[in-house]
Amino acid sequence: MPEGLVGIIMGSDSDLPTMSLAAQVLEELDIRYEITIVSAHRTPQRMIQYAHSAASRGIEVIIAGAGGAAHLPGLTAANTILPVIGVPITTRSLCGIDSLYSILPMPVSRPVATMAIGEDGARNAAYLAAQILGLKYSSIQAQLIKQRALSNDVSEIAL
Amino acid sequence: MPEGLVGIIMGSDSDLPTMSLAAQVLEELDIRYEITIVSAHRTPQRMIQYAHSAASRGIEVIIAGAGGAAHLPGLTAANTILPVIGVPITTRSLCGIDSLYSILPMPVSRPVATMAIGEDGARNAAYLAAQILGLKYSSIQAQLIKQRALSNDVSEIAL
């Protein structure tokens, strides 16, 4: 089985511009991933099947993005014991606070690792996935250490 | 098949003190109901099965109460074309605003008829269910008309 496959899911293709930023970070870190559109509301059985079969298909971490009454991350977390990272997508009328409050306060034993609302949240979901995988795969951790050193090497600049 | 069966569901027995107020109103209105604890997070397949089979079991309206990352009403609505009424249960840290925002902003074609947060919301879910059933069952509508007349007969009181 390959190392550290990340499953990125979202409920609708309107979430793709945000969630593809997670994919982009994973590519930069040389981590394999797959992107799937699977809806808690339109294809619930597939969503559950996705969650149930994820581990056996080699997925180790799931990144789930959703907006509004954002049920995908929590429902996925309820159907797998893989770590699930939730990305609250920005919404028009409530700025994504609805998405955040639909993802964050999960019942005990069904956690969702919640990220910031919107694009930075999607990027950080990929970094968190890498950190989790890094515990097991030393090459991923090495990659993260290298990347961290570079990002820290921003010298203090006196303007 | 009997007239106007209402299915009341909730994710945990901690929601029962709130949701039993819906049952109490239905009893006052002589409307049959059943109460079931079925969790979107702990028993997702049963929850989907409940939603799928509700119509064939004679249920005509579903009242679903949930708190926090409140996925039960929306997930039920996604798996039935029966009207689903959502009751946001009060929560400790966010006063039920998390519940409200998890229930209200559903995607297009999967509405949840959302009620106020907490006990009055549960009571009103029963009244709305009765109004819906009243369109089809004249005895229920007659009951509602009688009840409405009584509640309107509070005279203007000069103190």
Add this chain to the structure above:
Amino acid sequence: MPEGLVGIIMGSDSDLPTMSLAAQVLEELDIRYEITIVSAHRTPQRMIQYAHSAASRGIEVIIAGAGGAAHLPGLTAANTILPVIGVPITTRSLCGIDSLYSILPMPVSRPVATMAIGEDGARNAAYLAAQILGLKYSSIQAQLIKQRALSNDVSEIAL
């Protein structure tokens, strides 16, 4: 009397761009409707008369949209025992949260089935109306089942 007439009302023609989306969904579902501008604030007697006479004129479900101090849905609900669906219109300074809070927390026995803020809320009001009417009119329910099957037939897409 015709099948399943839906009454769409709003307080001002500035609400029309939002509320016409409800009409559009009803047309797609072959459900008859009428749209009326009737204001709780400018034409209160007509509003009450509208609510009182709705049932006798064949209306079975009322969809009411309003913004700001949004009194139309609740006032309509107070004057009819037909189910009333409320659509909080987006507002400039408070994003429609004022509309939502004016519609949602109705007193016991006067429920308003509250939808999400703005355009998706208007569309979903029509779907909820269809679900309610579908309990009584099998052709409407058949239409909904067909529509639901189509919207669920969005295959899981591996990108």
Add this chain to the structure above:
Amino acid sequence: MPEGLVGIIMGSDSDLPTMSLAAQVLEELDIRYEITIVSAHRTPQRMIQYAHSAASRGIEVIIAGAGGAAHLPGLTAANTILPVIGVPITTRSLCGIDSLYSILPMPVSRPVATMAIGEDGARNAAYLAAQILGLKYSSIQAQLIKQRALSNDVSEIAL
């Protein structure tokens, strides 16, 4: 006709503990008032009639308190050209912010003079009513000036 009659109205007797504080202030200021329970939701025709007939019955300022989906102040303002002062009653789940947002953002030409949420808001409604009446009745203005002087005569205290 007597001088400066104030009409205090509220939707339910549960609002009385708050609204009676307005009455108490009016008594201290020797201003006549009447208190009436009249509901926008349970007795809408009486509410409209109250508003329509208020001026002819000698009422000059109306103080209206309501909680939750608080429609009474706005609906009263829509049916009279007397000044209407609105008191948002505190609510359990939303702290009275729902009441505030149901009263404040009225459409153009139907203002409600909105007070703070809760008890201090009720007291200040009475003071505002007195200030309004004071423009016309010099004895009321004199009373206010006396009262203001007293309340200002709190000396700067070095502890």
Add this chain to the structure above:
Amino acid sequence: MPEGLVGIIMGSDSDLPTMSLAAQVLEELDIRYEITIVSAHRTPQRMIQYAHSAASRGIEVIIAGAGGAAHLPGLTAANTILPVIGVPITTRSLCGIDSLYSILPMPVSRPVATMAIGEDGARNAAYLAAQILGLKYSSIQAQLIKQRALSNDVSEIAL
């Protein structure tokens, strides 16, 4: 002394685009007014002097608009027993909620009649001022009754 002079004040000329809408409504209603820029923060003595001398200069109602830490309406109310109407000006980062919360919760006996945030609030401040003056000046009340009749004469339109 002339009938019903309204004093419109604001803290800075950046508030003028909003507050001039109040002036415009007063003109439509044939009510005299003056507009003054007087700042609670930059010219506090003038502000207090304005408030103290307003009554003796013939002003009967004061409309005060302010944004951010909006102290002008409350400070004016503290220095006069004329009725003061507050208009919360919209702000960039907090949408005028900061302005609203700086104006609304005044201490007991120093009320500010608070209007909605922004432009409609400014317009309604003028209508409220007219209603207040209408108690004393029958020509103003007649003007309001005429205007109200016109605005109510928007017929129920079947689209």
Add this chain to the structure above:
Amino acid sequence: MPEGLVGIIMGSDSDLPTMSLAAQVLEELDIRYEITIVSAHRTPQRMIQYAHSAASRGIEVIIAGAGGAAHLPGLTAANTILPVIGVPITTRSLCGIDSLYSILPMPVSRPVATMAIGEDGARNAAYLAAQILGLKYSSIQAQLIKQRALSNDVSEIAL
């Protein structure tokens, strides 16, 4: 003139339980202070006089606590060029967010150094005052350094 006098002001004696915590911290740091009740709303002239004369009376930093429509800190800042530290007092219906928003967003050139809502805010106001005075008075800075060392000497505790 003595070293580093701090002026603590508040609008009402109901603020004293909170503001006395600032005094207590100043005592612990051996910094002189005076506490005065002076109201922006009830004694505006005294408040302005307090602010105008503060510097000449030897006051170097002002700590102002207020709740609700909390005008005292901003008004004081507008009438002195001494640094003013604002403490938002907790309120019943809005948890002190009203106080915070009345103090924080001051216009340009009239800053208020805003502290957290409530008791910890009052305590920190005293610490900030000490830090400001410490720039000028080495004994105060020495006292702060000693106090800081002690509070940092909380060893990492393995439980």
Add this chain to the structure above:
Amino acid sequence: MPEGLVGIIMGSDSDLPTMSLAAQVLEELDIRYEITIVSAHRTPQRMIQYAHSAASRGIEVIIAGAGGAAHLPGLTAANTILPVIGVPITTRSLCGIDSLYSILPMPVSRPVATMAIGEDGARNAAYLAAQILGLKYSSIQAQLIKQRALSNDVSEIAL
């Protein structure tokens, strides 16, 4: 090196009642942990040292709880590439929303896996830590699977 050590940190012993719930869940799951009080504000060097040395000391996941201006989780995440799970502690005046907003919106590449506010968040932090460790240690995953099966075995109860 032992399997799956979890480091639980918090800024002050006042956070212990909440954070000990995370420890309790880890014990139930037979996962080793250590609890340390280390403050971003009082002992910053120790905090950084803790984060820097955590991996070499065998820690694989860090759970960090903090309240108010809650800097500990983010600062820890900035100084390690181990996964950091943040628990926003409930606060008196802002209900823990301040804690949540201090932890959630981290800059890109420094994620904190954020949990719900308060006690359930602390419990879920332990479950998420277990899920992360379960990827590497099959005994932990087996334990989680067993625990999940039990918690799912709550039968649908018809009341």
Add this chain to the structure above:
Amino acid sequence: MPEGLVGIIMGSDSDLPTMSLAAQVLEELDIRYEITIVSAHRTPQRMIQYAHSAASRGIEVIIAGAGGAAHLPGLTAANTILPVIGVPITTRSLCGIDSLYSILPMPVSRPVATMAIGEDGARNAAYLAAQILGLKYSSIQAQLIKQRALSNDVSEIAL
């Protein structure tokens, strides 16, 4: 050592457009300053070193701007006894309320003098720094008095 050096710091160059407004005000007031980019998250040791060495390098007041999980102001305050002024930078999804809540509620004895969100907050940080320095350097206080007189000399304008 020169008079009154202000250290302006921010976590990233994306904060520069806001924070340079503080620099501009300091220039207008003839106060020396330095601007440094130093990150609590990317360069924590430099940040701590900056704070520790600030006083010895002649800095007397620190202005720190940060956005999102805004840890820079609080962390700086935890590592110096110089007064630290915090500027919450506006953020896209939460309007800077996240920044505000990350800066304001600091633990006891580690205050941050918090300014308004965004550009005016940055400008006012400079004014507050000047007021603090003015206590010690009479030329700075003279400059402030001159500037204040000018800004107060906006005459009351009758439009």
